[in-house]
Amino acid sequence: MQLRYQFRVCPTPGQRIRAARVFGCKRVVWNDALNRIRPVKASNKLLGNPESRTAHGPYQLVPKNPDLSKLLITEAKKTPERAFLADCPAPVLQQALRDLDKAWAAHEDSKSGRRNGPKVAPPRFKSRKDHRQTARFTANSRFKVTEGGKLRLPKVGDLKVRWTRGLPSAPSSVTLIKDRSGRYWASFVVETDPVADVLPPTDGDVGIDLGLTRFAVLSDGSHIASPKYLRRAEKKLKKRQRELSRKKKGTRNRDKARIKVARAHAKVADSRRNFHHQWSHRLTRENQTVFMETLNVRGMARGRLAKSVHDAGWAQFTMFCEYKTIRRGRDFAKVARTFPSSQICSACGFRDGPKPLHIRQWTCPNCDTRHDRDWNAGRNVKHEGRRILTALKTAPSTPEPGAPARQHAG
Secondary structure: OEEEEEEEEEOOHHHHHHHHHHHHHHHHHHHHHHOOOOEOOHHHHHHOOHHHOEOOEOEOOOOOHHHHHHHHHHOHHHOOOOHHHHHOOHHHHHHHHHHHHHHHHHHHHHHHOOOOOOOOOOOOOOOOOOOOEEEEEEHHHOOEEOOOOEEEEOOOEEEEEEOOOOOOOOOOEEEEEEOOOOOEEEEEEEEOOHHHHOOOOOOOEEEEEEOOOEEEEEOOOOEEEOOOHHHHOHHHHHHHHHHHHOOOOOOHHHHHHHHHHHHHHHHHHHHHHHHHHHHHHHHHHHOOEEEEEOOOHHHHOOOOOHHHHHHHOHHHHHHHHHHHHHHOOOEEEEEOOOOOOOOEOOOOOOEOOOOOOOOOEEEOOOOOOEEEHHHHHHHHHHHHHHHHHHHHHHOOOOOOOOOOOOOOOO
């Protein structure tokens, strides 16, 4: 199993300059390659020039990746215009071409329907004004972690790393990242043994109902309070945004003010991510099975509660719970959003019908049980998740000829 470990690095001023050169060289190679497959003029389309069309549409024909690497890297270094490419390791530039191939393939597969999910836009040209920069160093670039605990990157130097934990194995690649707030990170890709992360089985499962007033209500009656990191930081963010708006564009003072805004947002995002990690770790460690309801986060983020929905970060929390259950040998199941978890009595199963959002407690007309809306929904999510999980485990691996295929409700 491949995992990614990310650590903060502290480059010196000279290393920052050399890293900026590496980022710039990678950006130039990316743009040169993308320039060869950009859309041609309308005159070529109307003339039906066969050289201006590929199997996927009106784009210029480009060489294979090895030929493109030779043309845009090896041969380009010999020209006065691209002689600065020697300041960047060749494997980093070659990796940029491979990343461009993957990005373009994802766009084409998205257009043709071979890729699930939302549509993927075509790759765009990179600008030197982009505040987030990355460069991936593969094994061919001969990076290494020195005995003193520093990360040695070719053409950059020995970077000081803030190690918060050890690497389980030798990394296969490392990505140097400069985020929008000016911080530098080293992201390692390592191979791990999946058996080492599996926890012993435990009794117990939990259904989770996500919300805004309370971040999550669990089926056992407990709840997780909503931290509302963005709401708590709004006053400081408004002040930073006001300072940024008063700075003249193109000046160094404006860039300093922009970094202050980015750092304020990064602090909010880091706090939210840490909160999600802590609770997803606890829930997947203490329960054998985690059930969660799928939510239309994209649709809810278009309404009047958009800021609160983004502040909660439901999608990130769901993703953390899902991958941690897989790593630890637990079970995870999603309940379809069409399941009426707030309309069914968890005690007798009677369906009472839809209710407006301001009704937080209700009494079942069939069994006279008093319910908290969110706690009742969490229990219904757990019952429905058990049913789905049992159906999946008992379903045959290969359906019989002529038999209808089973569909996952989540």
